[in-house]
Amino acid sequence: MSVRVRYAPSPTGSPHVGNIRTALFCHLFARRHQGVMMLRIEDTDRSRYVPGCEEEIEESIAWIHIDWQEGPDKGGPHAPYRQSERAEKGIYAQWADQLLAAGHAYKAFDTSAELEEMREFQQINKQPIGYFGGKWRDASPDEVEAAESAGMRPVIRLKMPRGKMLVVQDAIRGRVEFRSDDVDDPVLIKADGMPTYHFAAMVDDHLMETTHIIRGEEWISSAPKHVWLFEAFGWEPPIFVHVPVIKGKDGSKLSKRHGDTRCLDFRSAGYLPEALANFIALIGWSPGGDREIMTIREMEESFSLEGLQPSPGVFDSDKLKWMNGHYVRQIDPSKLLSVVREFWSHPETQSYWKDRTPVEGEADPTQVRTGLDALCHAPEEYALACLKLEQERVTTLADFGPACLFFLVDEPEMDTKAVDKWFGQAHVPALLEAFIKLCQAAGDSASPETCEAWVREYAASAGLEKLGPVVHPLRVALTGKTAGPGLFELMSVLGPGRMLRRLRRAQGLLITA
C-alpha cells in the first residue's frame, strides 16, 4: 500500500516553525516513499477562523519547497479538502448517525453551565476531570425524546468503552497503552452541527485513506479516542507518528516571547528557505551519523521514521544563523543580486523592517532599510560587486544592508574609535595626500591589483616594513570602519572617483595636535 499522509492545520493563526516542521516531516516521508501528501484545512471552528490564514499556510509551506498533491487549491480524489465544505455535504453527520445507530455514540443535552459545574466538582474532589458518566450516556430513549421535544440542542458524544485497554501504535514511541476508563467521552458533533477535530480528522483520515497520521505530540493523549473511533467503525487505523514539540531557550513551548516564530517572518528577516528547512528538520530528526547540511532533496532520500526523536528539542537561533550563513555563502554569486532584490522587494519584508525597534546584537533596522534600498537602486554592476565582497561576511540577507551601506552612501558613518586611533598619527596626512594624487591620476577605474600596487609601493617608499600603517588608516578613511572586505578589492569597487571624495573628507577629520 502506498503512503498517504496529510498536513492538517487549522486556519486560526499564522503557521509557526513548529507547524511547518510537521509539514516538512509529512513531505519528507511522503517523498521518501513515493507517496502522496495532502493538505487538509481543519476549519470546523467558525469562531476561530482567521481570514487569509489558509493562503498563508500554503505560502509558508510552499516557501520552504514543500509540495502537496491534493488539497483545497489542487483538488484530488477525495475533494473537498476543507472540512467546512465537507460538513456542508453532510459527510460527518452521516457517519455520526451510524455511530448513534450502533450505540457507539449518544446525544447529550448538558448545558455549558452544567458542564462547568461538573468540572468544578471534579476539581474540588480531586477526581479525574472529564465527561465520564454524564447522565446522558445511558439515558433512556424517552429522556432523549423529552429533551429533544423541549427544543434542546444536543451534542453527540462518543461512548468510550469501559474496562478495555486501548493501544496506540506510535511509530516513534512504540506501543502506548491507555485504560479506557481513564478516557472520557469526547464530543463528536457540536450543538451547531459542526464536527470536532476528534471526529472530523479521523473520519477524513479514513475516507482519504491516510496511512500515517503525522502530527504534534500534544495529540498523543487524545489518541486513544481516535483509536477507539476507528475500532467502533470497524476501520483499519493508520499508524500514528507523534512528533515532539519545539521548545524555546527557556524550555517552555516555543512562542512569540522567544522572538520570531511565524514561518514567514523568517523570510522577512532574511533567512533562506533551504536553511530554515534544513535546520528545523534537525530538531527531532537525524539521518544518523554526522550528517547535518542537507538539501531538501537529500533529506527526502534519507528520511525515515526511525530517525525521529521522542524528546522535545530547543530552537537554537544561533545555530540557525550559522546555517543560514552557510547557505548564503552557497548562493551562486551571479544570482546574488536577484536573490537580494527579490527578498527586499517583497512587501512583507518591507513592513517587517519598517518601524522595527533595534535589538542589541542584531542588524540595525535603519541600516538594513537604507542599505538595501540603496543597493536595489544602485547600478547593477556596482551593487553586485558590493554583494560579492560581503557574501562571506553576512548571516542573513538583511545583513547585506548594513554591510554594504558604506559602499552606497556619500559620507559613511565614521567609527570614532577608529578615527581616534589612526587619524592622529603623524604619517597619515601625507598618506592621504599621496592616495589623493594617485586617484586623480588614475582613470575611471582601478583594478584590485593596481590598488594593491599603490599600497605596496607607498609603504615601500615611506620606508614602512609592514602594510598595516597604510592599510588601516586607508580603510577607515574609505569605509569609516575597521572591519570589512579586503582593502584592495574594496578600493577597486569604490573606484578612483569615490575614493577621492572620501579621502578629501578624511583630511578634514585629521586630528592635529
Place this chain on the structure above:
RNA sequence: GGUCCGGUCGUCUAGCGGUUAGGAUGCCGCCCUUUCACGGCGGAGGUCGCGGGUUCGAAUCCCGUCCGGACUACCA
C-alpha cells in the same frame, strides 16, 4: 488532581551490551591574513537525570525514583 510522554556536553544530536562516549553549534586559543569574516587546526565543556538490579561488561536491557513537558473545551 488524573492520564500519557520525555531525560547523552549550554544547545541540536550520533550511539542500539564492549567506543579514550563521536559530530555540529556556541565559547576560547592558534594558523591564514591588510582588518573582519570565511577556511584550517586545537582546547575547554558530558560521573549519558538519580538509585538499584540483570550481565564478565550498561548511555544502551529491567525496576524504582526525581525532574521536565503535553493533554485534561460543544479549540484545534
